[in-house]
Amino acid sequence: EVREAAVRLLARREHSRRELERKLTDRGFSDGPIEEALAGLAEAGLQSDRRFAESWVRQRAGRGYGPRRILAELAERGVDGETAQIALDDEAPDFDAIAEDWYRRKYRDRAPKDFRERAQRAQALYRRGFESEQIRVLTGS
Structure with missing residues (x-):
């Protein structure tokens, strides 16, 4: 049962x-x-944390989330850090392209008008789980 x-x-x-x-x-x-x-x-191979992690990485990267956020979500769901990192490495999404795509869709090609807006954009990228280097490149800060 x-x-x-x-x-x-x-x-x-x-x-x-x-x-x-x-x-x-x-x-x-x-x-x-x-x-x-x-x-x-x-x-029997019907349940696998590794397979779950790979599926989660594909799904969340496809929705525009970064590696830090994805790893945190996997940890919340009980996947150990090593398995999560292996899944992330195996799936190897292009997080630079994902971050850029999300940023362009969200902000179009409008430049931030001041420091405050640039900081807000950086915080939005940070909340989505992107790395500081990706954030720096996109926001120009």
Whole structure:
């Protein structure tokens, strides 16, 4: 029963182990059967934090988020830092191009009118998870 619920969740999208644990606990299953079911799913290759992380990197980079934000979101979802970094390296999105594309769509080609506006733009890029070098290049600061 626990395994079936987990498989149904995985059929919709990839999940990290921690996400599955939380969702199954929320549905009233106890810890022992959850651990057993998740171990079986991982062994069978049906659940993989690595695969989840790769999928998350593709999805979030495609929506215009930077590497720092993506790594933080993966950590929130229970993916260990090493697995998250490997997924980021394997997928290797061009974050310079992603940052530039997001910046151009958001601000068109209007130059910031003053220091305050330049700082606001830099903060927006920072919140989206881009690196300081990418921010500096785009905002000219």
